[in-house]
Amino acid sequence: MEFIQSAELPPPAGHYSQAVAAGGLVFLSGILPARDTVAQDAFFEVQCDSVFAQCEQVLRAAGCGFNDVVQCTAYLAGVDHWPAFNNIYARVFGEHKPARAVVPVPGLHYGYLVEIQLVAQRP
Structure with a gap:
């Protein structure tokens, strides 16, 4: 096993x-929006952008990118943000379509609205 830590992000708490x-x-472990830059009451889209930016940094540290992702699990606080998530997800992944699960939950840590967990294959 190799432990991956992006030099661009603070270590896990x-x-x-x-x-x-x-x-x-x-x-990739579940990633929430960056607490130092995104408030819990930020718009859903801002929270998603933060999470996907962090995912990209961790993927890069592992020698991967979004086109190497084979599976995504997204946890959304409720189902109301599902359509917006679909649009953001399509923008991030483009024509690449990894396996995906979207799991509505009653709430997430620190009151955030989205958490993403990924599995990628090294090229």
């Missing part, structure tokens, strides 16, 4: 890694 590489795959 808890007992986990930003990502772990094993068997040719990279597993």
Whole structure:
């Protein structure tokens, strides 16, 4: 196992890694919006942009990009943001269509509206 830490992001506050590489795959931990730059009451789209930007930084640290993602799990606080998430997701991934699950939950840590977890294959 290889533990991945992006030099562009602060280390995790808890007992986990930003990502772990094993068997040719990279597993990103769930990523919330950046607490130092995005308030909990920020618009959903701003929160999504923050999460995907962080995901990109962790993927890059692992030698990957969004086109290497094979699976995405998105946790959304409720179902009201699902249409907006679909639009943002399509913008981020373009023609690439990894497997995906969108899980509505009653709430997320710190009151945020979105958390993303990814699995990528190293090129």
